[in-house]
Amino acid sequence: MKQSHPWTADIIQHAYYSLGSNRHRMPWLGRPRNRANHQAFTLVELLVVIAIIGLLVGLLLPAVNSAREAARRTACSSNIRQVAMSALNYESARLRLPPGYLGPDPPQRAVAGTELLTPNEQFVGVLAYLLPYLEESVVYDSIDINLNVDEHSPDGPWWTFDETWFISQARIPLFRCPSAPDRSTEESVALLNTYWDEGESQLAVQIATFASTAPGETNYIGCAGYIGIVGHPLADELHGVFTNRSSNPLSKVKDGTSKTIMFGECLGITEPEFVAAHTWIASGSLPVAFGIGNEGWGRFSSQHPGLVLTTFVDGSVHPLSVDIDQQVLNAIGGMREGSLVDISSL
Numbered sequence: 001m002k003q004s005h006p007w008t009a010d011i012i013q014h015a016y017y018s019l020g021s022n023r024h025r026m027p028w029l030g031r032p033r034n035r036a037n038h039q040a041f042t043l044v045e046l047l048v049v050i051a052i053i054g055l056l057v058g059l060l061l062p063a064v065n066s067a068r069e070a071a072r073r074t075a076c077s078s079n080i081r082q083v084a085m086s087a088l089n090y091e092s093a094r095l096r097l098p099p100g101y102l103g104p105d106p107p108q109r110a111v112a113g114t115e116l117l118t119p120n121e122q123f124v125g126v127l128a129y130l131l132p133y134l135e136e137s138v139v140y141d142s143i144d145i146n147l148n149v150d151e152h153s154p155d156g157p158w159w160t161f162d163e164t165w166f167i168s169q170a171r172i173p174l175f176r177c178p179s180a181p182d183r184s185t186e187e188s189v190a191l192l193n194t195y196w197d198e199g200e201s202q203l204a205v206q207i208a209t210f211a212s213t214a215p216g217e218t219n220y221i222g223c224a225g226y227i228g229i230v231g232h233p234l235a236d237e238l239h240g241v242f243t244n245r246s247s248n249p250l251s252k253v254k255d256g257t258s259k260t261i262m263f264g265e266c267l268g269i270t271e272p273e274f275v276a277a278h279t280w281i282a283s284g285s286l287p288v289a290f291g292i293g294n295e296g297w298g299r300f301s302s303q304h305p306g307l308v309l310t311t312f313v314d315g316s317v318h319p320l321s322v323d324i325d326q327q328v329l330n331a332i333g334g335m336r337e338g339s340l341v342d343i344s345s346l
Contacts (some may be wrong), residue, residue, distance in 0.1 A: 008087060026030070060231060067302070068178065070119060072177075072304075073179065075178045076177045076178060076179060076304070078311060079174050080220050080263055081315060083175070083311070084311035085207050087126075087130055088315055090294075091250055095249055096247045098126050099108070099126065100125070100126050100224055100228065100242030100243070100245075100246050100284040100285035101124065101126065102149065102245060103118075103245065104195070104244070106228065106231060107194070109204070110191060110193045111166070111206060119156055120152045120156070121148065121152060121157060122158055123190065124143070124147060124284075125280070126220060126285060127280040128143060128147070128281050136172060139167055142163055142166070142167035144162075146340045150319060157190070157191065162332055168215040169215055171288075175216070175280045176219055177219040177309075179303040179304055182187060183268045185272055185275035186218075187211055187275065187278055189283050189297075190209055190281050191206075191207065192278075192283050192284055192285075193207075193244070194206070194228040194244070194285075195230050203232065203287075205297060207276075209269075209274065219266060219291050220263050220264070220266075220278035221263065221285060223241065223245070223262060223300075224243050224287045224333075225241075225334045226241025227239075227287035227289045228240070228244055228285065230244075239334060240260070240288075240333050241262055243285060250313065255331075255335055255337055258311065258312055259332060260332060260333075261288070261332050262312055263310065263311045263314075264286065264292070265309050266278055271296075286300055288330060289330075293308060294322075304319070306322055307319040321346070
């Protein structure tokens with residue numbers, strides 16, 4: 001039962017008797033009007049009031065939604081910056097950045113249909129390496145697969161290890177953009193791989209998913225540059241800081257740490273055939289070759305209107321317009337591309 005304050009009744013009583021006594025002592029205040037004499041709203045007046053209220057609500061809602069999105073964008077900026085700073089802390093401790101992901105070596109197609117063509121690779125992505133620097137050491141210590149860049153996994157990829165599979169289900173709020181849709185109830189990305197398909201003469205981004213909602217989701221993924229290092233000379237020249245089995249010290253970022261993308265947002269995958277969430281344990285790095293803005297497994301994307309949040313290698317946060325020139329995007333995606341870019345114009 002809700003309890004009132006002990007003095008509530010006294011105040012009510014005092015107010016009641018004061019009003020009563022004042023009315024009794026000062027008759028010029030007049031007698032209470034007969035409620036029966038009040039006129040009700042006419043139908044026209046009621047409709048006018050409803051119309052005014054509707055107009056006010058219509059004016060206020062965009063402002064409220066804009067304020068909410070601004071708050072979500074601020075939170076997203078904080079999240080992605082913390083991810084970038086954890087990578088810099090990793091580099092300070094180990095004198096190199098973590099790998100983009102542990103994929104096929106040499107780079108090649110990893111999956112054909114439902115067949116895993118390269119079963120001796122870990123397929124663990126960059127975010128797993130950053131866990132100890134994000135106060136997630138318990139999660140990191142439970143990953144029981146070999147994370148050495150120079151070694152492979154004869155016992156299979158990460159999802160074949162019981163403890164790693166279990167801990168991959170950890171939900172890490174820092175890896176989620178507040179504006180992004182929740183896709184944790186859909187399929188999950190098991191691996192993300194870029195390669196040069198010589199037979200088809202094309203650069204490709206490949207994913208594999210499982211029909212499982214278990215692994216934890218992420219909206220932040222490392223940048224591979226144009227399409228990573230895939231064995232194609234023109235593409236490889238434009239590679240970014242996070243590629244397949246990369247191990248880059250900051251000294252190799254020749255274009256400048258304040259002019260090179262490190263991480264970007266990604267919403268996940270929405271296709272007619274399936275919907276899938278990127279997972280923090282497997283989704284390592286994405287290319288800029290296919291632009292930004294639209295959803296898809298091969299590009300950075302965002303729920304923020306007209307822009308995608310990125311961090312550069314110096315830890316600064318930069319919103320990039322979805323209409324950014326592709327040549328400029330290629331330049332800031334690569335770590336040693338050599339083009340001069342005015343960052344203030346982005």
